[in-house]
Amino acid sequence: MKCKTLHKDLIFFLEKELPEKEMELVKTHLAECSNCALFAEEMKKTLGILEAERSPAVNPFFYTRLKAKIENREPEIKQVFWKPELVRVLQPVLFSVLLILGIYTGIKIGQPTPAQMISVNAADQEIISFLNEMDSEPIEGFLME
Ligand SMILES: [Zn+2]
Incomplete structure (x- = not known):
């Protein structure tokens, strides 16, 4: 058949x-x-x-x-999503994604020449300062706005 x-x-x-x-x-x-x-x-x-x-x-x-x-179904999903516990779990995940993106960008730039090394490091610095900003401002408040 x-x-x-x-x-x-x-x-x-x-x-x-x-x-x-x-x-x-x-x-x-x-x-x-x-x-x-x-x-x-x-x-x-x-x-x-x-x-x-x-x-x-x-x-x-x-x-x-x-x-x-x-x-x-729909309200249930929303409630679960906005639970602070879940946001606390998601926060490190979000940070990991940002870090991976940063590394990926670094790889994409290509084989690092000294000048490019500096620009990659600068990108890292940007991510770190961004993460610090995120830390000083709790993501719960950030997301609830
Ligand atoms: Zn078949």
Whole structure:
């Protein structure tokens, strides 16, 4: 069976509306082809959500919970992001990224001649003074502004 054929038959397979022989062919292909297996998983999830929306009366608790989950998702993420603990964890990460950027810039400039060494060192100095500035001004306050 070709992937294209499977994609066409998949929805009927998931609804169990295919002839038995076709069901077997799809099943065999899904076992062998990870791409189609992934596709089938996604479609199964989508069908599950559609099913819940189509008939909320059948399973009202699932529907309510799903809806609450979707509605709550965004504020939850924001709350987690702005937790001071997390910012404290992110702060060193940010510094590491800045340092790596500084090193990368240094490498990009090329093989250091004495003059270039000085300019690389100057760039390092800039980063260090920038980091010191960041230190004297807590990043929590900086981000909350
Ligand atoms: Zn396939």
